[in-house]
Amino acid sequence: MTLPLIGITLDSEPAGGWSKMPWYALRQNYCGAVAAAGGLPVALPHEPEKAGDYLDRIDGLLITGGAFDVDPAMFGASSKHATVKTKDRRTEFEYAIVKGALERDMPILGICGGEQLLAVALGGTLIQHIPDEVPGCLPHEQPNPRTEPGHIVDVVPGTLLHRINGERARMDVNSAHHQAVKSVGPGTIVSAKAPDGVIEAIEAPGKRFCLGVEWHPEYSIDPGDDAIFRAFVAACRQ
Numbered sequence: 001m002t003l004p005l006i007g008i009t010l011d012s013e014p015a016g017g018w019s020k021m022p023w024y025a026l027r028q029n030y031c032g033a034v035a036a037a038g039g040l041p042v043a044l045p046h047e048p049e050k051a052g053d054y055l056d057r058i059d060g061l062l063i064t065g066g067a068f069d070v071d072p073a074m075f076g077a078s079s080k081h082a083t084v085k086t087k088d089r090r091t092e093f094e095y096a097i098v099k100g101a102l103e104r105d106m107p108i109l110g111i112c113g114g115e116q117l118l119a120v121a122l123g124g125t126l127i128q129h130i131p132d133e134v135p136g137c138l139p140h141e142q143p144n145p146r147t148e149p150g151h152i153v154d155v156v157p158g159t160l161l162h163r164i165n166g167e168r169a170r171m172d173v174n175s176a177h178h179q180a181v182k183s184v185g186p187g188t189i190v191s192a193k194a195p196d197g198v199i200e201a202i203e204a205p206g207k208r209f210c211l212g213v214e215w216h217p218e219y220s221i222d223p224g225d226d227a228i229f230r231a232f233v234a235a236c237r238q
Contacts, residue, residue: 003040004059004236009097009114010043011066012090030064030111033218037229039236046093051100060209060236061101063094065112065216069179072128075120081128083178095121107209107235109228112177115212119202122210123185129178130198137196142175149221150175153200159191160203160211164231165224172222173200173215180214209235 008031010024018025024045031041041062044054055061068087072080074095094114098121101108110118116126127133130140142150149172155162157169165171171192181199184190192201192213204210209232217225 003038004233005057006034006039006041006060006062006233006236007044007054007058007097008034008041008062009064009090009094010045011064012046012087026064027218029218030062033220033226033229034062034233037226037233039229039233044093044097046089048089048093048096051093051096054097055100055104055106058106060107060109060232061097062232063098063108063110063114063117065114065176066090068113069128070113070117070120070126072126075125077125077128081132083129091117102207102210105208107232108207108211109209109232110212111218112214112216113179115202115214116177116179116181118210118212119181119184119188122188122202122204124188124202125182127180127182127198130180131178133182134196134198137198138175138194140175140177140180140194140198146174146176146216147219147221149173150215151194153192153194153215155192155201156190159189160205160209160231161191161201161213161224161228164227166227168224171224173213174219174221175215177214181212208238
């Protein structure tokens with residue numbers, strides 16, 4: 001059986017630190033989770049004008065997270081919170097390739113910041129800084145290691161995520177974000193929330209496979225995490 005080719009977006013950093021030149025970065029567990037689920041992972045450099053060429057070759061798209069934010073202007077915000085940090089070239093590429101994947105009905109999985117980018121591409125909006133907009137919120141930037149659960153999420157019955165999760169109503173998830181989806185666009189639904197009401201997962205039921213989760217399932221903390229990758233890769237084979 002030919003392994004489906006899964007494009008995974010890279011993070012980027014300016015010169016300094018690891019390299020004297022600008023560099024890309026990708027945690028190994030993103031690739032490992034795709035490979036374990038039966039996919040063939042391949043990294044996608046930030047070339048917005050080549051988004052269509054990448055899409056001609058891959059079978060599925062994984063949008064990763066990172067320590068940065070979507071520019072609030074992209075979802076109609078008139079101001080930018082002081083905590084917002086953008087990576088414009090990365091976002092330009094990811095937005096272009098997500099829009100192209102949506103047009104082709106290619107399977108998409110968005111993780112953490114990737115879920116937020118997916119939400120915006122689908123016409124949604126974002127909370128720019130959870131502590132300022134959600135009274136009594138959980139610590140969504142959890143103080144304990146990312147390899148451990150930070151909180152639970154309640155999964156909405158009847159959703160794709162619910163089916164993937166074996167119709168379990170809850171999942172234990174890690175948490176590493178200060179932003180979240182505020183509202184979803186047309187054709188998009190919420191499929192999980194944290195106990196404080198923060199949206200933790202979205203999906204587009206009219207698409208072949210279009211799922212965004214705010215946590216990092218590549219850490220394989222909950223049984224549903226591995227199931228997410230298996231379902232995503234399976235959709236990429238169809």
